Amino acid sequence: MRNCYPACLLVFLFSITIHRSLPAQSVTRGPYLQSQGPNSIIIRWRTDSLTDSRVYYGDTLGATTFFKDSTTLTTEHRVLLTGLTPLTKYYYSIGSSSQILRGNDSLLYFKTAPDSNSHVPVRFWAIGDFGHGNQAQADVRESYLRYAQKTKPADLQLWLGDNVYQDGTDAEYQSKVFDTVYGYGNLFPYLPFASTSGNHDYNSICPWQDANGLPVLCNINPNNHTGPYLSLIDPPTQGELGGVASGRKIFYSMDYGDIHFVFLNSELGSYNNAYNWTGVLNNSSSFTSPMLDWLKADLQATTKKWKVVIWHQCPYSAQDNFTEENSVQIFCVATRHHFNPIIEQYGADLVLTGHDHNFQRSYLINGHYGGKSSFTSSMMINGSSGKEDLGEPYVKYVNGPLAGKGTVYVVAGNSSGSNAYSPFNHPAIYYGQACDTCFGSFVFDVQGDRLDGYYLTSTDSVYDYFTILKQTWSSLGEDNVAARNIHIYPNPTSGNTEITYSVTTAGKVSIEVLNIHGQVVSYVSAVNSQPGNYREIIDFSNPCLSSGTYTVRINCGGELIYKRIVKAG
Ligand SMILES: [Fe+2]
Known part of the structure:
Protein backbone atom coordinates (compact mmCIF):
# COMPACT_ATOMS: atom_id res chain seq x y z
CA MET A 1 0.00 0.00 0.00
CA ARG A 2 3.03 2.24 -0.01
CA ASN A 3 2.56 5.24 -2.31
CA CYS A 4 -1.11 4.40 -2.77
CA TYR A 5 -2.75 7.60 -3.86
CA PRO A 6 -6.52 8.19 -3.76
CA ALA A 7 -7.12 6.90 -7.31
CA CYS A 8 -5.21 3.75 -6.53
CA LEU A 9 -7.11 3.34 -3.26
CA LEU A 10 -10.35 3.70 -5.18
CA VAL A 11 -9.37 0.85 -7.50
CA PHE A 12 -8.42 -1.29 -4.53
CA LEU A 13 -11.77 -0.68 -2.79
CA PHE A 14 -13.59 -1.33 -6.06
CA SER A 15 -11.83 -4.65 -6.45
CA ILE A 16 -12.86 -5.65 -2.93
CA THR A 17 -16.45 -4.69 -3.75
CA ILE A 18 -16.34 -6.72 -6.96
CA HIS A 19 -14.86 -9.65 -5.11
CA ARG A 20 -17.50 -9.65 -2.38
CA SER A 21 -20.33 -9.20 -4.81
CA LEU A 22 -19.37 -12.10 -7.11
CA PRO A 23 -22.44 -14.11 -7.98
CA ALA A 24 -22.71 -17.77 -7.06
CA GLN A 25 -20.57 -19.90 -9.38
CA SER A 26 -21.18 -23.32 -10.75
CA VAL A 27 -18.49 -25.86 -11.57
CA THR A 28 -18.62 -26.77 -15.25
CA ARG A 29 -15.56 -29.07 -15.41
CA GLY A 30 -13.88 -31.17 -12.74
CA PRO A 31 -12.48 -31.12 -10.23
CA TYR A 32 -9.67 -33.25 -11.60
CA LEU A 33 -6.18 -34.14 -10.39
CA GLN A 34 -2.81 -33.66 -12.05
CA SER A 35 0.87 -34.23 -11.19
CA GLN A 36 0.17 -36.51 -8.27
CA GLY A 37 3.36 -36.73 -6.23
CA PRO A 38 4.41 -37.94 -2.78
CA ASN A 39 4.21 -34.44 -1.34
CA SER A 40 2.14 -32.45 -3.81
CA ILE A 41 -0.78 -32.48 -6.21
CA ILE A 42 -2.49 -30.05 -8.57
CA ILE A 43 -6.27 -29.64 -8.43
CA ARG A 44 -7.99 -28.18 -11.47
CA TRP A 45 -11.60 -27.15 -12.18
CA ARG A 46 -13.61 -24.82 -14.40
CA THR A 47 -16.35 -22.42 -13.40
CA ASP A 48 -18.92 -20.56 -15.42
CA SER A 49 -17.71 -17.15 -14.27
CA LEU A 50 -14.64 -15.46 -12.87
CA THR A 51 -13.64 -16.05 -9.29
CA ASP A 52 -10.56 -16.62 -7.20
CA SER A 53 -9.66 -20.19 -6.17
CA ARG A 54 -9.54 -22.00 -2.85
CA VAL A 55 -9.03 -25.64 -1.93
CA TYR A 56 -9.71 -26.87 1.59
CA TYR A 57 -8.05 -30.17 2.46
CA GLY A 58 -7.23 -32.50 5.31
CA ASP A 59 -6.74 -36.19 6.05
CA THR A 60 -10.00 -36.52 7.97
CA LEU A 61 -13.43 -36.33 6.39
CA GLY A 62 -15.29 -33.33 7.77
CA ALA A 63 -12.09 -31.74 9.08
CA THR A 64 -10.53 -30.27 5.94
CA THR A 65 -9.05 -27.41 7.89
CA PHE A 66 -6.06 -26.53 5.68
CA PHE A 67 -6.59 -24.34 2.66
CA LYS A 68 -4.65 -22.98 -0.28
CA ASP A 69 -5.67 -19.96 -2.34
CA SER A 70 -4.99 -18.53 -5.73
CA THR A 71 -6.05 -14.91 -5.89
CA THR A 72 -6.21 -14.61 -9.69
CA LEU A 73 -9.74 -14.19 -10.99
CA THR A 74 -10.30 -16.96 -13.51
CA THR A 75 -12.66 -19.61 -14.83
CA GLU A 76 -9.77 -22.11 -15.20
CA HIS A 77 -8.77 -22.85 -11.65
CA ARG A 78 -5.44 -24.38 -10.68
CA VAL A 79 -4.28 -24.89 -7.12
CA LEU A 80 -1.01 -26.60 -6.23
CA LEU A 81 -0.99 -28.26 -2.82
CA THR A 82 2.44 -28.88 -1.29
CA GLY A 83 3.81 -30.20 1.98
CA LEU A 84 1.65 -33.32 1.82
CA THR A 85 2.50 -36.66 3.40
CA PRO A 86 3.26 -39.58 1.05
CA LEU A 87 0.74 -42.39 0.66
CA THR A 88 -1.94 -40.48 2.50
CA LYS A 89 -5.61 -40.05 1.68
CA TYR A 90 -6.79 -36.46 1.77
CA TYR A 91 -10.34 -35.14 1.47
CA TYR A 92 -10.84 -31.79 -0.19
CA SER A 93 -13.33 -29.22 -1.36
CA ILE A 94 -13.10 -26.54 -4.04
CA GLY A 95 -14.50 -23.07 -4.44
CA SER A 96 -13.49 -19.50 -3.86
CA SER A 97 -12.50 -17.46 -0.84
CA SER A 98 -16.18 -16.74 -0.28
CA GLN A 99 -17.89 -20.08 -0.91
CA ILE A 100 -17.42 -23.82 -1.26
CA LEU A 101 -18.71 -25.11 -4.58
CA ARG A 102 -18.05 -28.83 -4.30
CA GLY A 103 -16.68 -31.25 -1.75
CA ASN A 104 -16.50 -31.65 1.98
CA ASP A 105 -17.90 -35.12 1.36
CA SER A 106 -16.62 -38.62 0.61
CA LEU A 107 -16.63 -38.09 -3.17
CA LEU A 108 -13.73 -35.66 -3.34
CA TYR A 109 -10.44 -37.13 -2.17
CA PHE A 110 -6.98 -38.01 -3.44
CA LYS A 111 -4.14 -40.23 -2.36
CA THR A 112 -0.58 -39.01 -2.55
CA ALA A 113 2.03 -41.14 -4.31
CA PRO A 114 4.57 -43.28 -2.45
CA ASP A 115 7.90 -41.66 -1.73
CA SER A 116 11.02 -42.76 -3.54
CA ASN A 117 12.08 -45.16 -0.78
CA SER A 118 8.74 -46.93 -0.58
CA HIS A 119 8.23 -50.12 -2.54
CA VAL A 120 4.50 -50.56 -2.00
CA PRO A 121 2.32 -52.23 -4.67
CA VAL A 122 0.93 -49.77 -7.20
CA ARG A 123 -1.62 -50.14 -10.00
CA PHE A 124 -2.20 -48.24 -13.24
CA TRP A 125 -5.15 -48.21 -15.63
CA ALA A 126 -4.29 -47.37 -19.25
CA ILE A 127 -6.89 -46.38 -21.84
CA GLY A 128 -6.27 -45.54 -25.48
CA ASP A 129 -8.31 -43.96 -28.26
CA PHE A 130 -11.13 -43.61 -25.80
CA GLY A 131 -12.88 -40.33 -26.46
CA HIS A 132 -15.65 -41.27 -28.87
CA GLY A 133 -18.35 -40.47 -26.34
CA ASN A 134 -20.15 -43.74 -27.03
CA GLN A 135 -21.53 -46.70 -25.16
CA ALA A 136 -18.32 -48.71 -25.67
CA GLN A 137 -16.36 -46.05 -23.81
CA ALA A 138 -18.79 -46.29 -20.89
CA ASP A 139 -18.69 -50.10 -21.00
CA VAL A 140 -14.89 -50.12 -20.75
CA ARG A 141 -15.07 -47.69 -17.83
CA GLU A 142 -17.67 -49.77 -16.00
CA SER A 143 -15.72 -52.97 -16.61
CA TYR A 144 -12.67 -51.37 -15.00
CA LEU A 145 -14.73 -50.17 -12.04
CA ARG A 146 -16.10 -53.68 -11.43
CA TYR A 147 -12.60 -55.11 -11.73
CA ALA A 148 -11.26 -52.49 -9.32
CA GLN A 149 -13.97 -53.34 -6.83
CA LYS A 150 -13.17 -57.05 -7.03
CA THR A 151 -9.41 -56.54 -6.81
CA LYS A 152 -8.13 -53.06 -6.05
CA PRO A 153 -8.39 -49.61 -7.62
CA ALA A 154 -5.75 -47.96 -9.78
CA ASP A 155 -3.53 -45.25 -8.35
CA LEU A 156 -3.25 -43.42 -11.65
CA GLN A 157 -5.10 -43.40 -14.98
CA LEU A 158 -2.92 -43.26 -18.10
CA TRP A 159 -4.11 -41.69 -21.37
CA LEU A 160 -2.46 -43.17 -24.45
CA GLY A 161 -3.59 -40.52 -26.92
CA ASP A 162 -6.54 -39.86 -29.19
CA ASN A 163 -8.13 -38.86 -25.95
CA VAL A 164 -11.09 -37.37 -27.75
CA TYR A 165 -12.62 -37.49 -31.22
CA GLN A 166 -12.69 -36.06 -33.79
CA ASP A 167 -10.57 -32.95 -33.58
CA GLY A 168 -9.46 -32.42 -30.00
CA THR A 169 -11.68 -29.39 -29.40
CA ASP A 170 -12.51 -28.09 -25.97
CA ALA A 171 -16.21 -28.83 -26.56
CA GLU A 172 -15.36 -32.44 -27.41
CA TYR A 173 -13.34 -32.92 -24.22
CA GLN A 174 -16.21 -31.41 -22.30
CA SER A 175 -18.89 -33.69 -23.73
CA LYS A 176 -16.92 -36.94 -24.16
CA VAL A 177 -14.22 -37.01 -21.48
CA PHE A 178 -15.27 -34.78 -18.60
CA ASP A 179 -18.93 -35.79 -18.80
CA THR A 180 -20.40 -38.43 -16.52
CA VAL A 181 -22.42 -40.41 -19.07
CA TYR A 182 -19.68 -41.72 -21.37
CA GLY A 183 -16.65 -40.06 -19.82
CA TYR A 184 -14.91 -40.04 -16.48
CA GLY A 185 -16.47 -37.05 -14.72
CA ASN A 186 -17.33 -39.15 -11.71
CA LEU A 187 -13.85 -40.63 -11.47
CA PHE A 188 -11.67 -37.58 -11.97
CA PRO A 189 -12.33 -36.09 -8.50
CA TYR A 190 -10.38 -39.00 -6.97
CA LEU A 191 -8.44 -40.69 -9.80
CA PRO A 192 -5.56 -38.59 -11.21
CA PHE A 193 -4.55 -39.00 -14.82
CA ALA A 194 -1.28 -38.57 -16.70
CA SER A 195 -1.36 -38.41 -20.47
CA THR A 196 0.12 -38.19 -23.89
CA SER A 197 -1.54 -36.83 -27.02
CA GLY A 198 -2.60 -38.53 -30.24
CA ASN A 199 -3.23 -37.40 -33.76
CA HIS A 200 -6.86 -36.53 -33.03
CA ASP A 201 -5.87 -34.40 -30.04
CA TYR A 202 -3.39 -32.73 -32.34
CA ASN A 203 -6.04 -31.69 -34.85
CA SER A 204 -6.66 -28.67 -32.62
CA ILE A 205 -2.94 -28.10 -32.00
CA CYS A 206 -1.40 -28.58 -35.42
CA PRO A 207 -3.62 -30.47 -37.88
CA TRP A 208 -2.46 -33.77 -39.35
CA GLN A 209 -5.31 -34.11 -41.80
CA ASP A 210 -6.44 -31.81 -44.60
CA ALA A 211 -10.03 -31.10 -45.62
CA ASN A 212 -10.03 -34.27 -47.72
CA GLY A 213 -8.88 -36.45 -44.86
CA LEU A 214 -5.39 -36.85 -46.28
CA PRO A 215 -2.33 -36.67 -44.00
CA VAL A 216 -0.51 -33.37 -43.77
CA LEU A 217 2.40 -32.48 -41.57
CA CYS A 218 2.60 -29.73 -39.01
CA ASN A 219 4.66 -26.64 -39.69
CA ILE A 220 4.66 -25.02 -36.28
CA ASN A 221 7.65 -25.02 -33.96
CA PRO A 222 6.78 -27.60 -31.26
CA ASN A 223 7.88 -25.10 -28.64
CA ASN A 224 4.90 -22.99 -29.70
CA HIS A 225 2.26 -25.70 -29.73
CA THR A 226 -0.91 -24.72 -27.90
CA GLY A 227 -4.47 -25.98 -27.89
CA PRO A 228 -7.27 -27.48 -25.80
CA TYR A 229 -5.40 -30.65 -24.85
CA LEU A 230 -2.30 -28.79 -23.72
CA SER A 231 -4.45 -26.32 -21.80
CA LEU A 232 -6.26 -28.96 -19.83
CA ILE A 233 -3.22 -30.95 -18.65
CA ASP A 234 -0.78 -29.96 -15.92
CA PRO A 235 2.15 -32.39 -16.07
CA PRO A 236 5.49 -31.99 -14.27
CA THR A 237 7.69 -30.23 -16.82
CA GLN A 238 10.54 -29.20 -14.52
CA GLY A 239 11.43 -32.57 -13.07
CA GLU A 240 9.31 -31.85 -10.00
CA LEU A 241 8.36 -35.50 -9.64
CA GLY A 242 11.66 -36.98 -10.79
CA GLY A 243 13.26 -37.17 -14.20
CA VAL A 244 15.04 -34.58 -16.29
CA ALA A 245 13.09 -31.36 -16.86
CA SER A 246 11.65 -31.26 -20.37
CA GLY A 247 10.47 -27.68 -19.99
CA ARG A 248 7.44 -28.54 -22.11
CA LYS A 249 4.00 -30.07 -21.70
CA ILE A 250 4.30 -31.87 -25.03
CA PHE A 251 6.64 -34.48 -23.49
CA TYR A 252 7.85 -35.03 -19.95
CA SER A 253 8.68 -37.66 -17.35
CA MET A 254 7.84 -38.46 -13.75
CA ASP A 255 8.50 -41.07 -11.10
CA TYR A 256 5.78 -43.01 -9.34
CA GLY A 257 6.99 -45.46 -6.68
CA ASP A 258 9.54 -47.75 -8.31
CA ILE A 259 8.58 -46.68 -11.82
CA HIS A 260 9.98 -44.02 -14.10
CA PHE A 261 7.30 -42.95 -16.61
CA VAL A 262 8.25 -41.23 -19.86
CA PHE A 263 5.49 -39.56 -21.87
CA LEU A 264 6.71 -39.00 -25.43
CA ASN A 265 4.94 -37.25 -28.27
CA SER A 266 4.60 -39.25 -31.48
CA GLU A 267 2.80 -36.41 -33.30
CA LEU A 268 5.76 -34.07 -33.83
CA GLY A 269 6.22 -34.66 -37.54
CA SER A 270 7.02 -31.90 -40.00
CA TYR A 271 8.47 -31.36 -43.46
CA ASN A 272 10.56 -28.68 -41.76
CA ASN A 273 13.53 -30.57 -40.29
CA ALA A 274 13.80 -28.11 -37.44
CA TYR A 275 10.29 -29.04 -36.29
CA ASN A 276 10.38 -32.74 -37.16
CA TRP A 277 11.04 -33.98 -33.63
CA THR A 278 9.50 -37.43 -34.13
CA GLY A 279 11.52 -37.95 -37.31
CA VAL A 280 8.83 -38.92 -39.80
CA LEU A 281 10.06 -39.61 -43.33
CA ASN A 282 13.62 -39.34 -42.07
CA ASN A 283 15.59 -42.53 -42.55
CA SER A 284 18.89 -41.19 -41.31
CA SER A 285 20.48 -43.28 -38.57
CA SER A 286 21.95 -40.09 -37.20
CA PHE A 287 18.56 -38.40 -36.78
CA THR A 288 18.24 -36.42 -33.61
CA SER A 289 15.85 -33.85 -32.19
CA PRO A 290 15.23 -31.99 -28.94
CA MET A 291 12.79 -34.74 -27.89
CA LEU A 292 15.25 -37.52 -28.68
CA ASP A 293 18.13 -35.72 -26.94
CA TRP A 294 15.97 -35.17 -23.89
CA LEU A 295 14.88 -38.83 -23.89
CA LYS A 296 18.49 -40.00 -23.84
CA ALA A 297 19.37 -37.69 -20.97
CA ASP A 298 16.25 -38.63 -19.05
CA LEU A 299 16.60 -42.40 -19.34
CA GLN A 300 20.31 -42.22 -18.62
CA ALA A 301 19.67 -40.30 -15.40
CA THR A 302 16.95 -42.43 -13.85
CA THR A 303 17.81 -45.07 -11.30
CA LYS A 304 14.28 -46.45 -11.00
CA LYS A 305 13.88 -50.20 -11.24
CA TRP A 306 11.07 -50.04 -13.80
CA LYS A 307 10.87 -47.87 -16.90
CA VAL A 308 7.58 -47.43 -18.74
CA VAL A 309 7.37 -45.38 -21.95
CA ILE A 310 4.07 -44.02 -23.23
CA TRP A 311 3.22 -42.52 -26.58
CA HIS A 312 0.35 -42.79 -29.01
CA GLN A 313 1.43 -44.33 -32.32
CA CYS A 314 2.29 -48.01 -32.18
CA PRO A 315 5.65 -49.21 -33.55
CA TYR A 316 4.37 -52.76 -34.17
CA SER A 317 1.00 -54.04 -35.31
CA ALA A 318 -0.19 -57.41 -36.56
CA GLN A 319 -2.81 -55.74 -38.72
CA ASP A 320 -1.98 -56.19 -42.42
CA ASN A 321 0.82 -53.75 -43.25
CA PHE A 322 -0.27 -51.17 -40.70
CA THR A 323 3.25 -50.50 -39.42
CA GLU A 324 5.30 -51.78 -42.35
CA GLU A 325 8.09 -49.68 -43.78
CA ASN A 326 5.96 -48.53 -46.71
CA SER A 327 2.87 -47.88 -44.60
CA VAL A 328 1.03 -44.58 -44.58
CA GLN A 329 1.46 -44.81 -40.81
CA ILE A 330 4.67 -42.82 -41.05
CA PHE A 331 4.52 -41.82 -37.39
CA CYS A 332 4.47 -45.48 -36.28
CA VAL A 333 7.47 -46.18 -38.48
CA ALA A 334 9.34 -43.14 -37.17
CA THR A 335 8.87 -44.09 -33.53
CA ARG A 336 10.23 -47.53 -34.24
CA HIS A 337 13.21 -46.25 -36.23
CA HIS A 338 14.35 -43.44 -34.00
CA PHE A 339 13.04 -43.98 -30.49
CA ASN A 340 12.89 -47.74 -29.92
CA PRO A 341 16.70 -48.08 -30.12
CA ILE A 342 17.07 -45.51 -27.35
CA ILE A 343 14.37 -46.80 -25.03
CA GLU A 344 15.74 -50.32 -25.41
CA GLN A 345 19.32 -49.20 -24.92
CA TYR A 346 18.33 -47.85 -21.53
CA GLY A 347 16.31 -50.91 -20.58
CA ALA A 348 12.67 -49.82 -20.86
CA ASP A 349 10.45 -52.65 -19.66
CA LEU A 350 7.07 -51.70 -21.07
CA VAL A 351 5.90 -49.45 -23.90
CA LEU A 352 2.22 -48.48 -23.99
CA THR A 353 0.63 -47.14 -27.16
CA GLY A 354 -2.72 -46.87 -28.90
CA HIS A 355 -3.65 -45.63 -32.39
CA ASP A 356 -4.52 -49.05 -33.81
CA HIS A 357 -8.03 -49.71 -32.53
CA ASN A 358 -7.49 -53.11 -30.99
CA PHE A 359 -5.44 -54.77 -28.29
CA GLN A 360 -2.06 -56.32 -29.05
CA ARG A 361 0.84 -57.42 -26.93
CA SER A 362 4.35 -58.43 -27.93
CA TYR A 363 6.73 -61.05 -26.65
CA LEU A 364 9.77 -59.85 -24.70
CA ILE A 365 11.79 -58.48 -27.61
CA ASN A 366 14.85 -56.38 -28.35
CA GLY A 367 16.42 -54.84 -31.43
CA HIS A 368 13.57 -54.97 -33.96
CA TYR A 369 13.49 -51.64 -35.78
CA GLY A 370 12.29 -52.61 -39.25
CA GLY A 371 9.33 -54.32 -40.91
CA LYS A 372 7.95 -57.75 -40.12
CA SER A 373 10.28 -59.60 -42.44
CA SER A 374 13.35 -58.24 -40.67
CA PHE A 375 12.44 -59.91 -37.39
CA THR A 376 14.94 -62.64 -36.42
CA SER A 377 15.22 -65.10 -33.58
CA SER A 378 18.02 -63.05 -32.02
CA MET A 379 15.44 -60.31 -31.37
CA MET A 380 13.29 -62.65 -29.33
CA ILE A 381 14.52 -62.38 -25.76
CA ASN A 382 11.68 -64.59 -24.57
CA GLY A 383 9.25 -66.10 -27.05
CA SER A 384 6.90 -67.68 -24.56
CA SER A 385 3.55 -66.52 -23.26
CA GLY A 386 4.88 -64.56 -20.31
CA LYS A 387 2.28 -66.29 -18.14
CA GLU A 388 3.57 -67.29 -14.74
CA ASP A 389 0.92 -69.96 -14.18
CA LEU A 390 2.27 -71.75 -17.28
CA GLY A 391 5.77 -71.50 -15.87
CA GLU A 392 6.67 -68.90 -18.49
CA PRO A 393 7.08 -65.47 -16.89
CA TYR A 394 9.34 -63.08 -18.75
CA VAL A 395 12.60 -62.55 -16.93
CA LYS A 396 14.65 -59.40 -17.28
CA TYR A 397 18.11 -59.78 -15.93
CA VAL A 398 19.72 -56.90 -14.10
CA ASN A 399 23.20 -58.20 -14.82
CA GLY A 400 24.91 -60.79 -16.98
CA PRO A 401 24.90 -61.12 -20.77
CA LEU A 402 21.22 -60.15 -21.12
CA ALA A 403 21.30 -57.28 -18.62
CA GLY A 404 18.42 -54.88 -19.24
CA LYS A 405 17.40 -56.56 -22.49
CA GLY A 406 13.75 -57.15 -23.32
CA THR A 407 10.73 -54.88 -23.74
CA VAL A 408 7.02 -55.71 -23.96
CA TYR A 409 5.06 -53.49 -26.35
CA VAL A 410 1.33 -53.05 -25.78
CA VAL A 411 -1.25 -51.53 -28.10
CA ALA A 412 -4.32 -50.63 -26.07
CA GLY A 413 -6.29 -48.65 -28.61
CA ASN A 414 -9.77 -50.08 -28.24
CA SER A 415 -11.13 -48.21 -25.24
CA SER A 416 -14.02 -46.84 -27.30
CA GLY A 417 -13.43 -47.80 -30.93
CA SER A 418 -12.55 -51.15 -32.44
CA ASN A 419 -11.61 -52.43 -35.86
CA ALA A 420 -11.25 -56.00 -37.03
CA TYR A 421 -8.05 -56.88 -38.79
CA SER A 422 -7.17 -59.63 -41.19
CA PRO A 423 -4.68 -62.40 -40.40
CA PHE A 424 -2.71 -62.03 -37.24
CA ASN A 425 0.79 -62.19 -38.56
CA HIS A 426 3.41 -60.09 -36.82
CA PRO A 427 6.28 -62.22 -35.47
CA ALA A 428 6.83 -59.88 -32.52
CA ILE A 429 3.21 -59.99 -31.34
CA TYR A 430 2.14 -62.76 -28.96
CA TYR A 431 -1.53 -61.86 -28.54
CA GLY A 432 -4.13 -59.66 -30.12
CA GLN A 433 -7.85 -59.12 -30.07
CA ALA A 434 -9.70 -57.12 -32.67
CA CYS A 435 -13.23 -57.19 -33.94
CA ASP A 436 -15.93 -54.63 -34.50
CA THR A 437 -17.22 -55.13 -30.96
CA CYS A 438 -13.99 -55.85 -29.06
CA PHE A 439 -13.28 -53.15 -26.51
CA GLY A 440 -11.08 -53.01 -23.46
CA SER A 441 -8.27 -51.42 -21.47
CA PHE A 442 -4.95 -52.38 -19.92
CA VAL A 443 -4.25 -52.67 -16.20
CA PHE A 444 -0.81 -53.27 -14.75
CA ASP A 445 0.57 -53.76 -11.27
CA VAL A 446 4.09 -53.20 -10.03
CA GLN A 447 5.44 -54.56 -6.79
CA GLY A 448 9.12 -54.92 -6.09
CA ASP A 449 10.71 -57.13 -8.72
CA ARG A 450 7.53 -58.01 -10.60
CA LEU A 451 5.21 -56.36 -13.09
CA ASP A 452 1.86 -57.97 -14.00
CA GLY A 453 -0.17 -56.80 -16.99
CA TYR A 454 -3.80 -57.59 -17.78
CA TYR A 455 -5.93 -56.93 -20.85
CA LEU A 456 -9.40 -56.33 -19.43
CA THR A 457 -12.28 -56.48 -21.89
CA SER A 458 -15.47 -54.42 -21.68
CA THR A 459 -17.27 -57.66 -20.81
CA ASP A 460 -15.21 -58.27 -17.67
CA SER A 461 -12.83 -60.88 -19.08
CA VAL A 462 -9.05 -60.91 -18.77
CA TYR A 463 -8.12 -62.21 -22.22
CA ASP A 464 -4.39 -61.71 -21.89
CA TYR A 465 -1.95 -61.38 -19.04
CA PHE A 466 1.77 -61.56 -18.52
CA THR A 467 4.43 -61.14 -15.87
CA ILE A 468 7.87 -59.57 -16.06
CA LEU A 469 10.28 -60.50 -13.27
CA LYS A 470 13.52 -58.70 -12.51
CA GLN A 471 16.22 -61.19 -11.56
CA THR A 472 19.93 -61.28 -11.19
CA TRP A 473 21.69 -63.70 -13.48
CA SER A 474 23.29 -65.51 -10.56
CA SER A 475 19.90 -66.04 -8.88
CA LEU A 476 19.20 -68.72 -11.49
CA GLY A 477 22.03 -70.85 -10.13
CA GLU A 478 23.37 -71.21 -13.62
FE1 LIG B 1 -4.43 -42.28 -33.51
Missing part, protein backbone atom coordinates in the same frame (compact mmCIF):
# COMPACT_ATOMS: atom_id res chain seq x y z
CA ASP A 479 26.55 -72.78 -12.29
CA ASN A 480 24.50 -75.91 -11.67
CA VAL A 481 22.57 -75.79 -14.90
CA ALA A 482 23.95 -77.06 -18.17
CA ALA A 483 22.00 -74.91 -20.60
CA ARG A 484 20.36 -71.48 -20.53
CA ASN A 485 19.42 -68.65 -22.83
CA ILE A 486 16.75 -70.74 -24.55
CA HIS A 487 14.82 -69.30 -27.47
CA ILE A 488 12.12 -70.92 -29.59
CA TYR A 489 11.34 -69.27 -32.91
CA PRO A 490 8.98 -68.99 -34.67
CA ASN A 491 6.29 -69.68 -32.15
CA PRO A 492 3.49 -70.26 -33.13
CA THR A 493 4.70 -72.30 -36.08
CA SER A 494 3.34 -74.58 -38.76
CA GLY A 495 6.69 -75.83 -40.09
CA ASN A 496 10.24 -75.86 -38.83
CA THR A 497 10.89 -74.13 -35.54
CA GLU A 498 14.28 -73.41 -34.10
CA ILE A 499 15.40 -73.97 -30.54
CA THR A 500 18.60 -72.17 -29.59
CA TYR A 501 20.34 -72.48 -26.26
CA SER A 502 23.64 -71.87 -24.59
CA VAL A 503 25.58 -74.38 -22.54
CA THR A 504 27.76 -72.87 -19.84
CA THR A 505 28.84 -76.08 -18.10
CA ALA A 506 29.40 -79.37 -19.87
CA GLY A 507 26.52 -81.76 -19.34
CA LYS A 508 23.89 -83.89 -21.00
CA VAL A 509 21.11 -81.99 -22.76
CA SER A 510 17.95 -83.51 -24.21
CA ILE A 511 14.93 -81.89 -25.81
CA GLU A 512 11.49 -83.51 -25.97
CA VAL A 513 8.16 -82.32 -27.33
CA LEU A 514 5.05 -83.42 -25.42
CA ASN A 515 1.42 -83.18 -26.46
CA ILE A 516 -1.34 -82.01 -24.13
CA HIS A 517 -1.63 -85.55 -22.73
CA GLY A 518 2.02 -85.55 -21.69
CA GLN A 519 3.04 -88.04 -24.39
CA VAL A 520 6.43 -87.51 -26.02
CA VAL A 521 5.81 -86.91 -29.73
CA SER A 522 9.31 -85.82 -30.66
CA TYR A 523 12.70 -86.52 -29.15
CA VAL A 524 15.33 -84.23 -30.51
CA SER A 525 18.67 -84.91 -28.95
CA ALA A 526 20.57 -86.26 -26.00
CA VAL A 527 24.18 -85.22 -26.11
CA ASN A 528 26.99 -84.36 -23.81
CA SER A 529 27.26 -80.73 -24.79
CA GLN A 530 30.39 -78.75 -24.21
CA PRO A 531 30.04 -75.03 -23.39
CA GLY A 532 28.83 -73.07 -26.41
CA ASN A 533 25.73 -72.07 -28.36
CA TYR A 534 23.54 -74.72 -29.96
CA ARG A 535 20.64 -74.87 -32.40
CA GLU A 536 18.10 -77.63 -32.98
CA ILE A 537 15.22 -77.81 -35.46
CA ILE A 538 11.84 -79.36 -34.77
CA ASP A 539 9.60 -80.05 -37.75
CA PHE A 540 5.99 -79.27 -36.93
CA SER A 541 4.79 -79.77 -40.49
CA ASN A 542 4.40 -83.48 -39.72
CA PRO A 543 0.66 -84.11 -40.28
CA CYS A 544 0.68 -86.46 -37.30
CA LEU A 545 1.11 -83.39 -35.12
CA SER A 546 -2.29 -81.74 -34.97
CA SER A 547 -2.54 -78.00 -34.44
CA GLY A 548 -2.63 -76.89 -30.82
CA THR A 549 -0.38 -76.42 -27.82
CA TYR A 550 2.71 -78.53 -27.14
CA THR A 551 5.26 -78.46 -24.38
CA VAL A 552 8.97 -78.46 -25.06
CA ARG A 553 10.80 -80.19 -22.19
CA ILE A 554 14.48 -79.40 -22.02
CA ASN A 555 16.59 -81.46 -19.69
CA CYS A 556 19.66 -79.46 -18.80
CA GLY A 557 21.97 -81.63 -16.80
CA GLY A 558 19.08 -82.98 -14.75
CA GLU A 559 17.10 -79.74 -14.39
CA LEU A 560 13.89 -79.69 -16.38
CA ILE A 561 12.89 -76.50 -18.17
CA TYR A 562 9.49 -76.26 -19.85
CA LYS A 563 8.52 -74.01 -22.73
CA ARG A 564 5.21 -73.82 -24.54
CA ILE A 565 4.94 -73.94 -28.31
CA VAL A 566 1.87 -73.62 -30.49
CA LYS A 567 1.32 -75.35 -33.83
CA ALA A 568 -0.82 -73.05 -35.93
CA GLY A 569 -3.66 -74.54 -37.95
